[in-house]
Amino acid sequence: MPTHREPALRTVGLRKAFGDHVAVDDIHLTVPAGSFYGLVGPNGAGKTTTLAMAVGLLRPDAGSAEIFGVDVWRDTVRAKGLIGVLPDGNAMPERLTGREVLTYLGLLRGMRPDVVAERTGELLQVLELDSAERTLVIEYSTGMRKKIGLAVALLHAPRLLVLDEPFEAVDPVSAATIKGILRRFAAGGGSVIISSHVMALVEQLCDQVGVISDGRVVAAGPLADVRGAGTLEDAFVGLVGARAGGAEGLAWLTS
């Protein structure tokens, strides 16, 4: 039986290959319930692929994922009821306005119409999307798309939020709003997983961190343990073994 003691998310040996390229190789992650978890890694490390497999949007070649003890691939329906997801780069019902998207998805989930209307209004207002009442999602800016995606993830009050790059292309004011919402969600007992490659942001928000590089977990645990004495950025560069370039070559730029 799943209880609150179960981790919010646990993946065991997740693996995914696209053709010859192994995107994710044997990923074990445990996200404690009630934690604010940051999944970091360089571009192409496999963050998006891992999260997609964890929430049931991509079938893994091997391994399993559990959400509050519910197996994502065996008990899909129950697992999906527990999570709100913001995937990176997926389409929305593009020909609807923001309000229509939320109304439509809320009703499709079988929520009561008055609850849907109330939450939709509040979400649009808090995320400052209520001024674009006549704009279809297809005409939204990248930042607006992120915000409506977050609203979709929050609408049914899930227990776990899985957000892939929630702050990418979001302006500082909106980012502050989103951070506020996520902190309140976590403070109220909710669990959050975000992926990002902005280290400062992860340090600011998260209490748990997982570092992925080349499809493998290279470090995971409480933020303080992973970053050690320095900043998370220094620890990250050390962990992924990257050489911070940009100092040599390009001599013609300065002439």
Next chain:
Amino acid sequence: MAHLLTPGPAALAQHMIRMRLALMRNSLRGDNATNLYTYGSLGLILAFGTIAVAVLWPAYLPITLALWLFGWIFGPILIGGGSEALRPEYFSMLPATPGRIATALLAGAFAGPAPAVNLIALLSLPVYGWRFGPAGVLIGLAAALTTLITMVMISRVIVALIGLFVRSRATAATVGIVTGTAIALCSNGWAPVVAVGGTDTAAWSQILVRVLPSGWGVAAVEAPWPLALAILAAGAGVIALLLAAWAGLLARRVVSAARGGVPPRRGTPRPFPATGGARIIAAKELRAWWRDLVRIQLLATAFSFAVVTPLLLLALDAWVMVPFTGLIAIVMAAASSANLYGADGTALWLTLMIPGAERADVRGRQRAWLLVVGPAAVVLSLAGALVSGQTWAWPWILGLLPALLGGGAGIIVLLAVTSLVPGTDPHKRGGNPLSTGADESAETSLAYLVLIAVPATALPTAGAILLHPWAGIATGVLTGALFAWGLGRIAYRRLGNHGIDLLNLMKHGPAPQAAEPAGADLPIQHRIGVTISYTVAWLPLIPQGLVPMVMKIFGIEDRGWFLALHLPPVWQWPTIIFMIAVGLLMYGYAILIPMRLNSPPSAATR
């Protein structure tokens, strides 16, 4: 020191040509390569056929060249606005005038297979000129070049116009109506031609095909040389005008924000009905039908084809098809809705993340499609039957109407989940609002599949009507309901089991599977065979099989270009049956071979 020098026109053009060739080389894999070889060989056959026309039947050369021109005009419309290998957007930051970029892009546009094939076809002009001596050959050569450039330019200007001006429902519907009419002319255009006796060398038609840009070359070759030079000069002037127009259009396109095919709106949208399940999906879908220019264009194509095709036969005073306008509209509308999930792109993830929403999604889409197509089809059917006064047609209409509507509603959702053709996500589509970014030949194959599958669902009803005229109504309602329910059920079950695979097919393309066993892909000779079958199978089946059959049944005398009707009576029925059989066999081959050769690996992924 900033580098401020702009490359000269010749260098710029040279770079464009190289870039275009590099793009082509890199895309020559898998299906793209097959398509290139198939269409390339078909094009070469047609090109050498054109030269043969110039040698053997020179009187028909102008009309043959006019067909090439129509190809350049309607080709881009038919395949959704034309695929542009070199998009003007790529070069918007080059420090050069629009005119110079347009010239260079034009040079790039010629570095492809289609212009090369067309140039071979246009070599018919110097061949034709041989009859008029060496000067004729020279003029023919010059005319071949100017005609080629004019044809390509006309095509480019049309693509640019579509990209720039299809921004409203009215323009999208107009493009759809033009397309539907063009397809109707391809299938039944022979009727008015037969009616006005277009096969003789009547003066007006000879003048018409010479006045078209495609015929100037013939006119120049035939003219005395001062006039010939004048015609060639006029041709060069037209090219300059087209180039200027194109440059202007490109410049406007690059600075006008692409809106992804969204028509303008006024006022706040009507609120969603407070309901759930399939109804809420249907409400969403109805909004999509009304707000998506691609869907509006496709519907307009379907309905205009359905209306124009029977009307063309009226030229022969044949009213046979008029009562069936609505039925044709159903089949065509189904064919243009076959890629329902592909058209939405990765938005499918939302359905997949909502527990148990797959069933509502499929049922809602069926409901919305029936609401969009059904009433119009019923009105067209009733109007067609009443106007034509063909009372014998009533049982057929009343029986086939529910059968086809139900069959269509079932087939489209089934194929949408079994044969999805991935496109570009709607919000990532480029400057061309009518292009979905999907592989056009795959989408066309899917449409053909619907064109066969939907009428097939009505076969039991047709049989019942033959047994007893009024037994068809009950059978039609019954089979229609059964197909809509049953195929929809298969569809949502498959969406439940394979939804994630569909989502990732749209997100990442079909690459991972194709990379594994090399045998999973069709061998090249089968792929060429399948494409050729899809392209030409309608010829024996419809105009050489079904049409003469109908004409023989109804005792229509005109023999037209129907092979069977020109033969002695003993051979007529065997020829018709042979032609139908050949057509069906080609379709069967084209559909079954890929299924057979592809099924083992896809079954293994379950």
